[in-house]
Amino acid sequence: MVELRKAVLLLTLFLVLSASLNIVQFLSGLHSSSGEGKYVFSFNNAPNIKNGTLTINVKQMDWQPEKIVMKVIVDDDGGGSYLGVAFDTDGDGRCIGEPAFCLGVDNKTWNTTCYVGLSGKLEFPSVGPKPSPYHTCTFVEGVGYIFNIELPREIKLRLAYEEITLPINPPVLTHLVYFGVTEVKVGWVKTGHVSVEFMSDAL
Numbered sequence: 001m002v003e004l005r006k007a008v009l010l011l012t013l014f015l016v017l018s019a020s021l022n023i024v025q026f027l028s029g030l031h032s033s034s035g036e037g038k039y040v041f042s043f044n045n046a047p048n049i050k051n052g053t054l055t056i057n058v059k060q061m062d063w064q065p066e067k068i069v070m071k072v073i074v075d076d077d078g079g080g081s082y083l084g085v086a087f088d089t090d091g092d093g094r095c096i097g098e099p100a101f102c103l104g105v106d107n108k109t110w111n112t113t114c115y116v117g118l119s120g121k122l123e124f125p126s127v128g129p130k131p132s133p134y135h136t137c138t139f140v141e142g143v144g145y146i147f148n149i150e151l152p153r154e155i156k157l158r159l160a161y162e163e164i165t166l167p168i169n170p171p172v173l174t175h176l177v178y179f180g181v182t183e184v185k186v187g188w189v190k191t192g193h194v195s196v197e198f199m200s201d202a203l
Contacts, residue, residue: 037073041176041196048192049180050076056178061200063170068151074178075144080105081179081191083137083147084122086115088173089155089166095175095197099155099166103135105145120177120195171201 039058046054060071072083086100095116102110102122109132110124117123135149155166177195 039198039200041198043194046180046192046194048182048190049079049178049194054178054194056176056194056196058176063153066153068149068153068168070147070149070151072147072149072176073144074147076178076180077144078139079181080139080145081181082122083145084114084116084175084177084179084195085149085151086175087168088175089168093173095173098175099157100175101134101151102129103132103137103147103149104129105137105139107132107135107137109134116175116177119193120175121179121193122177171199173197174200 037057037059038061041056043054043056055073055075057073057075058070059073060069062069070085074080074083082105083103084100085103086095086098088095089098096118098116100114100116100122102114102124108129110122110127110129113127114122114124134151135147137145137147139145151168153168155168157164157166175195175197177193179191179193182190182192
């Protein structure tokens with residue numbers, strides 16, 4: 001089921017690209033070696049999120065026997081919605097169509113019932129969010145959103161007639177997406193997102 005969904009999404013992406021439509025840049029992150037964190041990504045243009053440079057700083061990413069412990073800081077100045085995390089569980093070199101963890105700034109989640117869409121942001125089912133067992137998020141003025149995350153080392157998907165388990169083992173292609181909301185005026189908002197993929201390891 002996961003493979004079929006990924007195949008359909010990739011075919012759709014090919015058709016859209018062939019039609020020369022303007023698509024949001026998927027791999028828009030710039031990997032920094034500044035030493036500020038384990039992985040640091042800067043985005044010089046994050047429309048509808050933040051003026052200037054937006055930085056996603058993965059301060060911690062520890063691979064423990066049964067969980068992945070992460071600390072991620074997004075230096076947004078408010079108006080955040082969620083941080084999405086996904087992994088290339090089947091090793092095909094792509095995260096499009098992969099199940100994803102949606103980690104809301106309101107400490108809620110859709111679990112792994114959402115997945116990575118063509119533009120890099122997450123696509124959602126009709127099922128609403130619930131309190132997250134995976135993370136806590138706090139906003140600190142002048143710092144941004146601080147996500148403290150503990151993800152399981154395997155993803156369990158409930159399909160129509162069975163449940164499948166997708167292990168997550170390093171090194172693995174990892175997808176991060178940050179989605180933000182900017183209020184233009186009362187009752188009117190604009191949304192934007194940035195996403196990046198990188199190889200994470202157990203070091």
